[in-house]
Amino acid sequence: MLAARPVQGFFRSLRTRANWILIAILFVVPWVRIAGEPLILLDIPQRQFHVFGMVIFPQELFFLWLILVALALALFFFTALAGRVWCGWACPQTVFSDVYAGVARRIQGWTRAGAPRRVARWRSVATHAAWIAMSAVVALHVIGYFHSVYDFLGALATRHWAGASAAFWIAVTAVCYLDFGLVRQTWCKYLCPYARFQSVLLDPESLVVAYDAGRGEPRGKRAARHKGDCVDCGLCVAVCPTGIDIRKGLQLECISCTQCIDACNGVMARVGRVPNLIAYRSLAALEGRRTRLLRPRVVVYGVLLIASCIAFAATVAQRNPLSLEVERNRTALYQRMPDGRIGNSYTLHLQNRDRRQHVYRIRLEAPASAQLVAGVNPLLIPATGTVTASVFVIAEAGDVESGAPVRFVFEDLENLDRPIVRESTFVAPAHDEDEEEVHAG
Template sequence: MSSEIPVKQVDPSSDTSDNNNKSGTVELYASRKKIYVKEVKGFFQRIRNVSLLVLMGMYFLFTWITLDGQPLVLFDLPAREFHLYGMTFYPKDFFLLSGMLIVSAFGLFFITALFGRVWCGYTCPQTVWTFIFMWVEERIEGSRNQRIKLDKLPQSSRKIMKKSLKHAAWLLIALATGLTFVGYFYPIRDLIADIFTFQANGWAYFWVGFFTVATYLNAGWMREQVCLYMCPYARFQSVMLDPDTRVVSYDPNRGEPRGGRRKDAAPTERGLGDCIDCGQCVQVCPTGIDIRDGLQYECIGCALCIDACDEIMDKMDYPRGLIRYTTENELEGRPSKLLRLRTLGYGVVLALMIGAIVFVLATRIPAQLDALRDRGALFSFNGEGRVENTYTLKIANMTEVPQTFLVSVSGMDDIRILTDTRITVDSGENLALPTVVDVDPETIEQSNNTIRFRMSSETDRSLIVETESRFVGPNR
C-alpha cells in the first residue's frame, strides 16, 4: 500500500489554465459533483443489508416495546428517569453514562486498529440512512445510467413526477425518523397522538421537525459531504491505523499495469495485470473515490468496490481478491499480525471498562439510604431526660414500584427512633426525612458513638439497606 501522494505541477500562466483565470490565482473551492452510485450485489452488500435491517429494526421498534409496564428505552427528562432494558437510572447514575461512553470510544479504537473504518461502512447512522435513501432512489428513478440520463433531460411531467415521488418518500422516512427519535424522550404512543391532534408542546414539534429536516438533508442531499467534511472520525482515524490494520485495498502488484482486453486474451501476453480498467469500483463508491489510488481518508470501508471487482473477476475467470480487505504488510509480501501492542492495549482497557460496568450493574442496589447528622447542635436533653440527636435521612427509591420501608437504628443500648419509622416512597422519589434518635444517658460510655440505620422494604423483603452515622452524647 503506497503512502506516496501523486503531485501534479500546475502553471497558472500556461495556455491550458482556466481562460477565466487571467490573474493566475488558484481556486481553492470546487463545487460538489453529484455522485451517481451504481447498485451492486455481493457478499459484503449482504452483510450490510443484514446489519441495516437489524439496526433499523432496533431503532424503530425499541421505542414501542414495554417491559413490566415500562418502555424498553425511554429518557424521561422531566421526571429525571432513564429506562434502559428493564432498569431505571437516575441523575446520580450518570457516572455509568461516562463509563459507557468510554467503552464506546475504546471499542471504536479497538475495531479501527484491527479493521479500519468498518463502523463507517456498516453501522454509522449516516451510512445506514444514506443507503436507505439510495435504495429508494434506485427503485423510483432507476439504475445509475437511468438517473444520469434523467438529470440531463429537460423538465417534463415524467421527470417532475419521479423527482416528486422520490422526495416525498425521503420526507416520509425522515419524518418517521424524527418522530422515533423524539419518541425516546417522549412516550411514543402519546407523542403520535399529541402530534397529529395538535396537542403536543412546541418543543416536541421543533425537535420532530429538526430531526426530519436533518435526516432529509444529510441522507438525501449531502450524503458523502457529511463523511468528508463534517465527520471528525475521517480526520483522526489515521492515528489508529498501522501497516497491520486490515482495510479495503487494491493490489497493484497483481492489477498493474491496467488495460482492457477480451475475455479470452491472457493478460500476460499483452503485459497487463488483472485490472481491466472497467471503472466499476469507482461507479459503486458512495464517496466517489478510486480505490486504486491507494488508501484515502474519504474511504468509509463499505467494501462495495470489493463486491463490484469480484463480480468482474468472475466474468473474466480471474481469481477474486484484486480489491480485498488486507494489510499494507501483506501487500508488500511481509507477514501481518492481528494482535499487537496497540490492539492489546485497546482490548485490555475495553475489557476492564466492560467488566467494571457489569460489576456495578450487578451489585447495584435499587434503593439508597444516607444519614446526615444535624451539625448545628451536638446533642440535647428531651423531657424524659434522654439524650437526643437529630438527623436527616435521605431515602431514594430506584425501583419501578412504590416501596414501604421500615426504618430502625442500632449500635447502642436502649437506642430508639422518636419519629416515624414506616415510610412510603414512590418510584423514583428522593425523600428527605427528619429523624430524631434518643438514648438513656446512663448507657452512654463515650461521647462519640457509631450507630447504624437500617431500612427494610415491606414490598420487597429482599431489599435491605444500611448506613452508618455518629451519635454524640455528654462526656462521662
C-alpha cells in the first residue's frame, strides 16, 4: 500500500529538491574521473579504495576507520541536534522509496483526491515494469561504486558480460526493486538498526516532528464546540509513509520526513486555524521549557566530530606515498663473490599509494664500507603500482660483522626532504670459516 499523496507545502518542496540533489550526486559520482582516477571506488578485487583523490590500501584501513568514525559522530551530532534528519532527508532508502512511490502514483493516475478507486491491470503492470527499469539504472550506479562503470558498460557492449558482473547486476536490480518498490519504509519501521538506537541519541531538547497535544486535543470535527484545533481529518496518518499516528507522541517509527507537517498545515489553512499544530520542535518546547541548541551531549559529539576530522586531515598530511618493506633473502645466508667479498641479497617491496608515479633513489647508509649493487637504481614506481626488486650488499670479507645493521635510504627524487629508512641485517661467515677457506685455498 502506498501512503496517500504527499501534500505540497514548504517541507515537501524542500525535500523534493534535496532528493533530486542527492540522487544527482549518487548518480554522478561513479562517472567522475580526475586525471583518469575514480572519485570513489571500492575496488575489492584489487584491494584498493579510491576516496576523493586518495588510494587507500588494506594496510591503511585506519583511514577508512577514521572516515567511518567521523560519519558515525556526524550522525550522533545531527540526531542529538535535529532528530532523524538523516532518515527523512538524506537516507537513500527514503529518497528512492519516495521516487518509486511518486512514479507509481503518476502511472496509476492518482489525483489530489487520492488513489483511483480501481487501478487498471495495465497500470499495475506498467508500475512494476517502471520500477524494474529504474532498479536496473540504480543498480548500475550502485555497482559503479565497486567496479568501474566504464569497464562494466564496455564489457556489456562486447558481450563479455555473461559472468559474475551480469549476475551481480541482476541481483542488485532485484534487491533495489524489492526494497524501494515493495518494502519501502517498512525497512525503516522494522529493520533499520539506526532506528533502534536513535532513542539513546535523542533528548527532550532535540528537534523532532511533534504534535502539540495541548493545542490539538480534544480533537473533533470543526462544527463541534469546545474542541481542540485537531479536526481529526486523519490526513497526517494517511500521508505518513510509515503509517503511524504522530498524535500519539514521538515514536520509534517516525523518520522525520515532515509530510504530516505539510498535510496538517494545509488542513489548518483550510479551516482557518493557526499552522504548526504538527511542527519541527523539541518536546521541551511543547512543555513550555527553553530549548538549548548547545547542550552537553551536542557539544561532546561536536568536539569529537571535529577531533576526528582533524585526526583524519593530520594523518593524510603525514601520509607517505611510499610503502616499502625490505626482506633479506633467506634461501642463502650469504654469497661468496668471485673476488672473495661477501654478498647478501635483499628483496625490496615498494608500493606507490599515490595517483602519480614516483622515482626513488636507493642508497646504502650502513655499513659504510659496503657497496650497494642494484639492477635498476633509481626505481620508477607507477601510480598506485607495486614494484619488487632485488639488491645486493657486498662487503670485504671480515670488514662487516655478522648481524651488523644494514640501513637502506629511499629518496623521492621530487622530494628529497623526506627520505625513508629501512633496516635489515648483514650475515657474514664466522672468522674461522674464513680462515679455513683461506687454508683450503
